[in-house]
Amino acid sequence: MAKTSAVEKNQRRERLSKLHKAKRAALKAVVMDRELPVEERFDATLKLAQLPRNGAKVRVRLRCELTGRPRGNYRKFKLSRNALRDLASSGQIPGLVKASW
Numbered sequence: 001m002a003k004t005s006a007v008e009k010n011q012r013r014e015r016l017s018k019l020h021k022a023k024r025a026a027l028k029a030v031v032m033d034r035e036l037p038v039e040e041r042f043d044a045t046l047k048l049a050q051l052p053r054n055g056a057k058v059r060v061r062l063r064c065e066l067t068g069r070p071r072g073n074y075r076k077f078k079l080s081r082n083a084l085r086d087l088a089s090s091g092q093i094p095g096l097v098k099a100s101w
Contacts, residue, residue: 002068010061013054021054024048 017079030036030044033099053059072081079087088096 002063004068006070007063007068010063010078013060016052016055017057018061020051022053023059024055027051 027044027048063070063077066083069080087093
């Protein structure tokens with residue numbers, strides 16, 4: 001199991017990223033719009049910098065839903081390779097079978 005503090009920190013980042021998603025998208029659209037004056041784009045850049053860093057989507061780490069393991073995860077299942085293998089071997093994931101040839 002991963003440290004609960006790390007898992008909770010990641011959950012906090014997920015909440016913040018969902019909360020600030022629309023605001024960030026609007027400010028980024030202003031910054032990237034070349035038609036607008038430079039001063040307006042610069043003000044949008046400053047406002048974007050004022051938002052919390054943990055509100056950015058890239059700060060969220062993909063972790064295993066069962067164990068909290070930060071590495072070796074499958075996005076499709078949201079499980080680490082170890083947890084996925086255990087569940088697949090016990091037949092708890094429908095349609096997933098161990099390969100044999």
